[in-house]
Amino acid sequence: MAREFILNKELVLGENALVEAGSKIKALGNKALIVTDKMMVQLGNVKKLTAVLDNINVVYEIFDGINGEPTDNMIAKGVEVYQNAECDFLISIGGGSPIDAMKAIGLMADYNGKITDFNGKIIEIKMPNMIAIPTTSGTGSETTQFTIITDEKSQVKMLLKGKVLMPTLAIVDPSFSITAPKSVTAATGLDALCHAIEAYTSRRSQYLSDTFALSAIKKIFDNIEVAYNDPTNVVARTQMAIASLEAGVAFNNASVTLIHGMSRPIGALFHVPHGISNAMLMNVCLTYALEGAMDKFANIAKTIGINSSSNEAAAKAFLDKLTELLANLKIPTLENYGINKDTFFNNIDKMATDAMASGSPSNTIKEITKEDIIDLYKNLWL
Ligand SMILES: NC(=O)c1ccc[n+]([C@@H]2O[C@H](COP(=O)([O-])OP(=O)(O)OC[C@H]3O[C@@H](n4cnc5c(N)ncnc54)[C@H](O)[C@@H]3O)[C@@H](O)[C@H]2O)c1
Ligand SMILES: [Fe+2]
Known part of the structure; x- marks a missing residue:
């Protein structure tokens, strides 16, 4: 079509x-x-x-x-x-x-x-x-x-x-x-990474959005830590600016999925900056989404230089690399960010309703229900 x-x-x-x-x-x-x-x-x-x-x-x-x-x-x-x-x-x-x-x-x-x-x-x-x-x-x-x-x-x-x-x-x-503080560089760079990964693994992805998404993912993995550790590095800042634009083009034409769908309610209720709440969700959401799109996640792995014997091994290796990146960029957990667990749990039903209503989660290739989203919000505290 x-x-x-x-x-x-x-x-x-x-x-x-x-x-x-x-x-x-x-x-x-x-x-x-x-x-x-x-x-x-x-x-x-x-x-x-x-x-x-x-x-x-x-x-x-x-x-x-x-x-x-x-x-x-x-x-x-x-x-x-x-x-x-x-x-x-x-x-x-x-x-x-x-x-x-x-x-x-x-x-x-x-x-x-x-x-x-x-x-x-x-x-x-x-x-x-x-x-x-x-x-x-x-x-x-x-x-x-x-x-x-x-x-x-x-x-x-x-x-x-x-x-x-x-x-x-x-x-x-x-x-x-260049003047962006470290926390903003990390949050916004990971927001762009979410845009690219979600666009690439969205039900609504298309030829050209895939091209832009993969290009953005490679640039971000190659440059985000340099920009974070060496803020005045013009080469890394330039590559990140291009990647952010490419990721924007990608999701503008393929939509975002589960991470963004679940992130907005956390931002609205707990005032966590957009990029940080996305980053907090990446592991839990992508682990869920993997099953529906193993070949696509394996391609992402290949794009960032991971060679594995099977799609499944490659996709899992990609998630390990992502976990390492999140730690290097000092992404906090909800608890470390200072969010009260009881307040969070009391709001999970509203958050899951609002997430589903935004339409973004159902762009994930693997089928998803409100109950799945409730479980994923709970998993953030494991
Ligand atoms: N429209 C879209 O397609 C889209 C996509 C993703 C996110 N968003 C939205 O964008 C908003 C977040 O934007 P953001 O992450 O860029 O953060 P932001 O615009 O809220 O800025 C965060 C902080 O960084 C500071 N800052 C920005 N640039 C700086 C620089 N160069 N040097 C020093 N300080 C700088 C700002 O003053 C602010 O204090 C959220 O509301 C989110 O929902 C929109
Ligand atoms: Fe975003």
Whole structure:
């Protein structure tokens, strides 16, 4: 069966990408809302962006209120600034949080209802132009048709979806990621690894998504520890930025599966950063998923240089290598992170319901039920 494959309209990747992209930015609007967080202001990244905008005579308003993973209330504040300043397009600079927030602000800019109205639907409304400049490697949000917004009332991390959420232009300059602290490098790099592995082993994988996914997996295994241990290593940072983009392209066209499905409820209820909650789940979820996709996991193993006598041995060797990587990157357990076991167990039923409702777990090749998910959440404490 033929399948559609979605990419950004335009993309500029490499050293000095922001300056190089000047004329493309100018073509997308007259007054920009810059969506960001206070850290980006402090690091001088927003200054680098406004210097480019000043140079090309594009005016702007800055909204630096995305301090944490985005919620419906943060989005409402951003929409107010966008409307009051009479902006006509958006630019986000930062990690996945400001990029996702930009998408949601753009979505709500001209819509009178609530953001929850879009949950569970394919979004098709007209959106302003959007430019994404990622500083983490990463969520891949610069190249995806998704935005993840927490509804504070129901404590659900909503997965909002639609081609209109794709940033019109992605500007990826790996040098922005050099200042990322170790914990952010580990969390975001492992998020990208989850995107690639889940896309490759998804029921919805396709030829081209497989190509992007395997390429990302190899780059991440080759470079994540270098970037973590030697943060200013430009070669490793560049490879991670490319890998994150490739992984984004892969899951944008093949979806994520079990890890992301189970991770969002942990993030919504216990405020564990997205990449960390994914990483906490990797072993338990992939051990479950292995049975349905032994050949695919064996291919992943081969891609990262593991040679084994059988698919099963290769797939298991891959999981061992992953366990070693998670330990080297100091990924905590739920308990070490400070989560109370009783509170977690009291919420397992809600988390399993919310995970299934997101649709992601059922993209796993091996059949999965709510009861399986409950067991997997419990296994995180073994
Ligand atoms: N839309 C998608 O397709 C998609 C995919 C995966 C994740 N997400 C979402 O993205 C969000 C997480 O994004 P994230 O993991 O990039 O983290 P983030 O944007 O929340 O940033 C984490 C922290 O790192 C800091 N930071 C970011 N870049 C930095 C840099 N270069 N130097 C120093 N500090 C830096 C930020 O200021 C923040 O304090 C979650 O809400 C998650 O659900 C979206
Ligand atoms: Fe993710």
